[in-house]
Amino acid sequence: MSHSILRPPAVKVSLRVAAKGDYADLERIEADVFRERSQWRYRWWASDYAEYLLGRGRLGVVAVMPRPLGAGRVVGGIVYRFEGDALLLDRIVVDPEFARRGVGRQLVAHLDVEAPAYTWTYAWALGLQLFLRASGFAWFRTAYTAEREEVYLMRRPAAECCGR
16 A cells, blocks of 8 residues: 555554553653643643553553564553443543554554443544544534633444444
8 A cells, every 4th residue: 555745654553551661651742742832731741641540440551663663662642441331531642753644543443442332532622533533433512621612522332443
């Protein structure tokens, strides 16, 4: 399959449970995603990942480049929790260098391994909304943050990710 300048070739990553040593890598990715100071309120720091993952029923998975391509480099991550028969996707982040190369789809596809009836998430950024829609999520309702910012509650039935 050929690729264009607009869409670089897909990469196959390994997925594994996030460990304490990964939090700094996730923070580095967050810094690259949220470069502008005005966006820092959306950014998670290593301490945010550590605190989140201490909670009961909360899990984190990282996407790692295979050796020798990236020598085990963390290029993305996802954190989620279970709420009854549903899974709540709280965070997904992909290194901008690997954006549009299938890393995010591989992370979302991992959620089907957990086999919830539904996966829910909130999306505020247009790019995230479009990615989630392409991954089988649909708008469910509009909500507002404490700062009165509009966000969309999106959901996806199990096994509707990534063209399955």
